[in-house]
Amino acid sequence: MKFWRVPLDADEIHVSKGIVYILEDRCKGCGYCIEFCPQQVLEFSSQFNKKGYHLPSVKKPDDCLNCHYCEIICPEFAIYSVKVTCEPADNTEGLEIITTTRKN
């Protein structure tokens, strides 16, 4: 988001950051998280999971604001986000996106 001037309370307001985790085996590729992410963080990846569904992948990891909308719209409990506790500006490697394969 760009402002034409710096807001007066810019120092006080801390925008939360999140890491998106995707549980590959649960995803059925419906695309709801991709379509309705308010920051357009996600996109379809070219990879398949073991059932042959296209997974979402994280396109813009820095833009995730940890709003949890992907988590609550997902019908399969396959995606969730976690708040980044450390300062994101200092520690960008903390924003690395990990997709995991969980054993059910």
Add this chain to the structure above:
Amino acid sequence: MKPGHPPGHPLEDLLRTDRIPSIWCPGCGIGTAFSSCLTAIKESKIDPKKVVMVSGIGCSGRAAGYVKLDSFHTTHGRAIPFATGLKLARPDLTVIVFSGDGDLFAIGGNHFIHAARRNIDITVVCVNNFNYGMTGGQAAATTPSMAKTPTTPYGNPETPFNLPLMAYASGAVYVARWTILHSRDLTESINESLTKTGFSFIEVLSPCPVNYGRRNKEKPLDTLKIYKDRTIIKNKAHPTQVDLDYEKGIILGKFVDVDRPTFGESYAKICRQDKPE
């Protein structure tokens, strides 16, 4: 938090993860409604050991099998009678009925109106996907007029039920309608109704991409875009005004929130009174 050690999905403790992924089709909204229900249980801070989920037959009925609470997958249409019995025998439990429109309003319609009339203290979450999804998409009591299904290939000639009106007319004390896209409002509504005493009814509109959407030229994302563009949130709208009309716009919101004595309270007062000698 170290990368590579993900913390797990926040609802993992309420799910039987060995049964996930569910049987629901890709794009089906039941999972979202179910997830909202679980989030609401979590947010309501009620002890999970005191929450029971009852469901009937149908796609939505499978929810009772995925939840790690005491749950009951009952016979077709009889979710509410089982829930009524549970609530009367164990008034300390919070009873949620999670079922579909076919189960609650077609075969179980009579049970629904009488549970609402008696004002049994249960919460009913009805996932309305406009057809009998599990058996192949036949026309149900909630299928919109002119919709195509295998049993109505020229378009449905019948008029569907207006579910909030039915609940209100039968005597429910809490009536709301949301879609799966409005899942935050839905969660809040379920949360409110869990703590509310009396018969609460929440209708959740949900896409059925494989059996309903495919025959009516709606892909799941199209259905959700319709929910986004053609819905109007109007709390306290009168239930007679909220019939599902895509041209006028679908009215969502909390329609009824009143108080009246429940069956349990009246029964204790009238039949269990220690009468003075």
